[in-house]
């Protein structure tokens with residue numbers, strides 16, 4: 001996945017990271033959106049005088065969602081600015097608090113993928129709409145009201161209730 005070489009960073013002070021991370025690494029066990037392309041990651045890592053490592057940049061991908069009203073597929077662009085501070089943990093003790101992550105001092109490589117996955121899980125939208133004025137499915141016949149005109153009298157009346165009313169009105 002995505003590793004930051006700390007020895008190289010110490011030598012140069014700044015490192016650019018560019019990667020296309022496999023979509024499968026960001027799928028949240030069926031609880032979040034599917035992705036239709038890899039997650040492209042652009043990051044700049046800076047070595048701070050205090051031994052901390054500052055990483056910032058952005059991640060972007062395309063989500064393969066389903067409209068929650070009409071159930072049509074929706075491709076949704078997703079981009080998120082990210083910022084992490086990694087602190088050697090013999091300095092501050094162990095803590096993991098939002099953008100602040102600790103790592104064992106004298107580590108050779110930082111794993112950036114884990115924090116990126118956390119950010120994605122927090123920020124990824126749980127549902128999509130194909131457009132703000134999507135008219136959804138007819139509750140009576142199930143046809144897509146964006147593309148089809150059905151003959152159901154009222155969008156709010158369920159066909160089963162109509163049948164029941166016809167039977168009891170005799």
Ligand SMILES: [Zn+2]
Pocket residue numbers: 067068069070071072129130131134135136
């Ligand atoms: Zn829709």
Ligand SMILES: [Zn+2]
Pocket residue numbers: 138139140141142143150151152
């Ligand atoms: Zn209908």
